[in-house]
Amino acid sequence: MMVSLGRPISRRPPPPASAIAALARQLGCSVLARVYAARGVRPNELGYPTDRLLAPDTLSGMHTATALTARVLTGGGRLLVVADYDADGATGCAVAVRGLRVLGAGTVDYLVPSRFTSGYGLSIEVAHAAIASRPDLVITVDNGITSLDGIAQLRKSGIAVVVTDHHLPGQELPDANAIVNPRLPGDPFPSKHLAGVGVMFYFLLALRARLRADGWFRAGRAEPNLARLLDLVALGTVADVVPLDYNNRVLVAHGLARLNAGGGQPGLRALLALDTTGEPITATELAFRAGPRLNAAGRMDDMSFGIECLLTDDPATATKMAAQLDAFNRQRRAVEAQMQAEATAHMEALSAPLPPVLCLHNPDWHSGVVGIIAGRLRERYARPAVAFAPAADGLWRGSARSLSGVHIRDALAAVATHHPGMIKKFGGHAMAAGLTLAHEHLTAFAAALGHAVLEQTGGVLPTDALLSDGSLDPALLTLDLAQRLHTAGPWGQGFAPPLFDDEFQLHEARVVGGDHLRLLLSHKTGGERVGAIAWRAATLREHLGERVHIAYRPQVNTFRGERQLQLMVEALLPA
Incomplete structure (x- = not known):
């Protein structure tokens, strides 16, 4: 995050005291209760049980989509997944391929466009490439809702198409055999914020139910546990920066739980192992450690490489592929x-x-x-x-x-x-x-x-203010609180991590890493000094006086095995 000198800080309206008290009784932490209450969390939303997930069959088009797919799958037909070239598309593709295979599909291939030659979505060029592989059914993930010409070309060639997407549709819908997209006009699915990988996961849940009803799992065929794919669902969801409503937080929370319990796909684990902190893996870790490296494949080369990393079951291969993705990301940073x-x-x-x-x-x-x-x-x-x-x-x-x-x-x-x-x-x-x-x-x-x-906007641009949870008593600003807040998410778009603001005495400001500021602060009312980091803020140093007003997030900083409290600064202004 680039720290801003002039970006205004706006405080959230204080939540009702009764809402804070109701949450505090269950949490035992008044600060976290205040944060949750400000985000509209109710006491029954403190946990993330999977039985709280919205039902897959409430997505319009799901019945037709799963009936067609089940018929092709059980008949031994060839399935082709057409994905997007970003992290959402890559994770969605890996979830689709892995899911369809464990559900019993004999032949599942995938095709991902090139960002540089074919562009986004199921274009005419991509359709011709798909036709050449002679599939019986094409299933899109994270694209297709605006691919009118490409899908028309597939249908003209006698290939059935199921679109799974989450992008906004245009005025005209593609002539697919079935469309699953929570943003379709009139779609009754309560959440409109599923990522492409989330839509695909829901499609697989509904397909498994369809196959179960058809007796597919009776003849000694094991019914798979699709929850094993939730680590990839979590990565794609946070990497695509979709709003983390309650349903998405359930998906992400269970994906993180699998990773923190030692599970997850070898490729994702290898990506996270490149610079492990030793702290529990959070949504933020996925977004800033795994997401950019996976995205770098599509940005700098070919996203197929990233998808293969997520599909491999061999840890040694995963480690090598993760290293290559890291090299792509370093190249991307230099170009950037x-x-x-x-x-x-x-x-x-x-x-x-x-x-x-x-x-x-x-x-x-x-x-x-x-x-x-x-x-x-x-x-x-x-x-x-x-x-x-x-x-x-x-x-x-x-x-x-x-x-x-x-x-x-x-x-x-x-x-x-x-x-x-x-x-x-x-x-x-x-x-x-x-x-x-x-x-x-x-x-x-x-x-x-x-x-x-x-x-x-009515002629006036909205103010891009940082929303703060207000001032924090310095006595409460401890390492334990930082740890509690860190793991209390999953935090992300639409469910912002706790952000506080206040005035501090500035004792030291030095440039580190070329363009970052390392600060030493103490609260305006006194107390112990605490370290802070302000990314990409070196140019602000000359504007700072003895006191500063900052917006910050408490975090745990692990350095040489020692855990310390650190403030992550997101806005830095003179007091």
Whole structure:
């Protein structure tokens, strides 16, 4: 996280005292009770039993999808999974392949597009590649809902298609045999926040129930425990930054429990072992340790390599593949650093005021890294951002990142409506989206998107404030509290980890690692000194006085075997 000097800190409304008291009686920790109450947690939501998961059969299209798949599977047909090239798609693909195989499918293959040549989704090019493998059924994961032409080509060739996806549909749905997507209009599934891997896991649960009802597991065939796949479901869910509503927290919590009990797939365990901290694995660990390394395969090379890492059952092979994924990630970081420097130079050359949406492009940029650059721009300048790099066929591929209160996919849809032909294709979520367009449209697109965003927000961009849980009594700021909060999640998008803010006395601020700040602080009311780290904040050092106002998260820092309290700083301002 890039620390901001000027990003405002806004305190959450204090939750009712009665809600805190009800939670505190069960938790025995008033701080955690206050945090949970501020996020709307009720006493019956303190645990994550699997019987609280929403029912798979409430997803529309599930009956048709599982009936078709069961017929092909039990008839010995060939199944082909078509995945996306990000971490959600890769984990969803691995869950699909592993799940279908243990359910008894004889032949299960997969196909993942290239980010650099074929682009996102089940395109015409991907459809031709799928047809060449002669499957009886194509099942998509984390894509397909907007792949009208590719799916039409498969159907024309006599191949049945089941779409499992979680992206927003367009005005027209693909001509698939069945579609499973909680975001379909009128779909009754209570949660709209499943990741692509979550939709696939639900599909497998429903398929197992269908096969059970059909007697598939009676002839000495074992009925598999699909919960063994939940470590991959957890990784894909947190890596795709979908909101962690209660249902998603159940999925993630059980995936983490398996990893912390020594289970999980060898490939994921090998990724996590690359820089183990010795602390329990949390959703944050998955998001920042395993997620980027897995994503790096699709960004820098071929996501098939990442999928194979998740599919191998041999620990030695998993270790070697994890090392290669780590090498891809180091390469990605080097490319990102150069692109970030160029983006920063571009922004510094702009005159005030900044446009409502930041749209940057560079002919030397890497198309696999533009999403990260867009995210960095959004963090630093508190505006939606789109970064473009050259793609195939003379087009430019852009990746957009937004902030709360701006639905970036809807803004792109508005541009496409008012300027037909400007955007070749697009898709995504409220907070992130992708698109392609021709070079001659880049300047006009930036203006059109800025207009669409302001129209959506009533002419005023929302304030990108950090939401704090308020001040914390320094007597409560202990190593034990940091440990308790650390493991009390799973924390993530829509269920933010505890964040506190207050004024501190600044005793020391030194630059470490090139662009980070190591701080030594004490609370304004006194007390013991505590160390803090502010990532990518070295340029803020000269603006700091003797007292600072910080937003921070208590964390456990393990150094040379010793565990210490440390504050992770997310906003740093003069007092």
